[in-house]
Amino acid sequence: MPEAQLHPFGIVLAVVFVTSVGSILWWMLHPPKAEEEAPAVEAALEAGQILVGFHVAWGAEDLLRLACELGRQENAPVTAMYVTEVPFTLPLDAPIPEEDERARKAEERARAIAAEYDTTVRYVIRRGRKAGRAIVDASLHEPTRTIILGASEHLGMEDRLFGSSAEFVLRHAPCQVLVRRPARAKPARG
Amino acid sequence: MSGNAEGTEITTGLRRVVSIWGSFTWGYADVGADVYVALGLVAMAAQGATPLAFAITGAVYMLIGLAYTELASTYPVAGGGQYYTLRGLGDIFGFTAGWALLLDFTIDVSLFALSTAGYINFFFPGLQHQPWLAIEGLVVVVFLASVNLRGIRESSWLNEVIGAVDMVSESTIILFGFLFAFNPSFFAHQFVTQFPSTHDFLYGASIAIISFVGLESISQAAEETLRPATVVPRTSLALIFTVVIYALSFSTLGLGVLPWQVIAQNQGDPIAVLAHHIPFIGFIAGPFTALLAATLVLASTNTGIMGYSRITWSMSKLGLLPQWFSALHSKFRTPYRTIIVFSSLAALQIVLASLSSNAYDTLGNMYAFGAVSGYVLVMISLIRLRFLDPDSPRAYKTPLNLKVTYRGDTVEVPVLGIVGLIGTVAIWVLVMWTHAIGRIAGPAWLVIGWAFYFYHRRRAGLPLLGTVARDWETEQREVLRSAGEHRLLRQYEAALARRQARQAAKVSQEEAGGDE
Known part of the structure; x- marks a missing residue:
């Protein structure tokens, strides 16, 4: 092991280093507060919307039915949100016609289902890097009482490494979350 | 029963995903990794004056950083340097800046892929030479290109964790190093007796700029940060100053602990070798730093791939490159042509550089040329945009401004911007003077780019030297609206x-x- 040697000049440099980096990071992490604060959680739980993710892979139709039913029972507005996930190699506003078309078709199906219920439904198509983050973000900036979304059993490599959207929403959402997983197929007998 | 349906809201720019720490580490994963590569290269040239070379270039870098901070918080859009230059100087200059930065991003991928191999080989010293380094570097490029072809949607979280672990580790090495290993007499002895020749020192100073490359990441983070006008100046100023502090600390510590020759000889893993010589933590800090550095430079390599994908997309959107580049893969929805073309170029650069006597130095030469060429145009644009677009609100302005009257308007001329421009031009001259490879290959890259640009503009029926008229006011309104x-x-x-x-x-x- 190299031999240790304590020198006053070294101590001064160490102190200067720690102080400068520490103070810069502290300053950075304490910006002035935003003009518009996020809604209070209590108020949101009483008066907020029901936010439902209607991505096709999540069993969108059942989720939307559940959201509309809940909205009718609780007399709460429903927001149906479709998130187009954009890879990091593209800016968020890059045109992706196939994805836009998929979002539009999903919205058409959602509208057909919502028409069966006496509930106000707002449709939002949003772009984000990950659906989970986009949904949490929406719930932080609009009063939301419940988030409803689906989860898949079959996770891709990225989901396994960094966690799925459902997992992210469960951890970070400021309100209650209902996650629906499709039922497993029963094993055939005999 | 009938539902009460409302109209559909379509939101394209969701900027609320990146936090303050995320915005900071986005840049840190790029710029913070540079010192891991640069220290050995600079020590080889600047010898006993290595910290001085870092200090001089660091001062210029801070001025460039201030310019980027102002521009990124004023125009928080994808595109970065080429976008600012296009707005400030017109299409041909916007293309030139973008093309120079494209060179930088491809070199970034080559150099950092090679460096990833270097730090991994800390554990396999027998492979710390060619052709193994090049082979490993190529594997890294192919791996990351494949991952990006499929599409990465989670990056911020990874940057945040790696950035935090890296800062803690680097700080621990520096702290323990200054406290228990730093020998001021040895440092002074090296500085006085082993000062390099003027040519070598200037070469060292010009190559030191590569430890500060990656300011484009500030503008990329700005596009996805909530309240960019408030957050971006803080995160980018913090990034600029911490990167300079780390670069100065490592170079000072390095020469107070080890002979500069040891650092220069270990260009593949200089920080790991330094960490290995720190008392109490050296036995674990050496291998840990090597592993951490490999991770950080790998993340930086990936930033390069994302960087050229985005800048190419932005350039083709603005008519500077053919739309061919912005085509998306039918299944993965990623810009596969850009990724394949520029990743192949990065792989080719690794092969060509490995044929030279020092692959790191060859790539470092090109890296410096691309970065400094882009920065010169950005600095000019900063000044010109103060005149052309005084109405766009600047949440952050570079300090020290001189009020002048221009066509009946009061315009603030950025004094530090002018000083920074002079400094950047000086480094560009140094690069051209001292970099044997950079002064030939760099301009050659630009000439090829201009030929391609004119060919494309002619085919597309766009003005060759002129600028396409654009409605910047409407665009600026939209940018501010979507940024919240x-x-x-x-x-x-x-x-x-x-x-x-x-x-x-x-x-x-x-x-x-x-x-x-």
């Missing part, structure tokens, strides 16, 4: 209204004068 900067949007509208009123008054005054 409502207060700045109001300021912008008010400034535009004042300008219109002034112009109307001027016209009526002229008409009245004409009647008389």
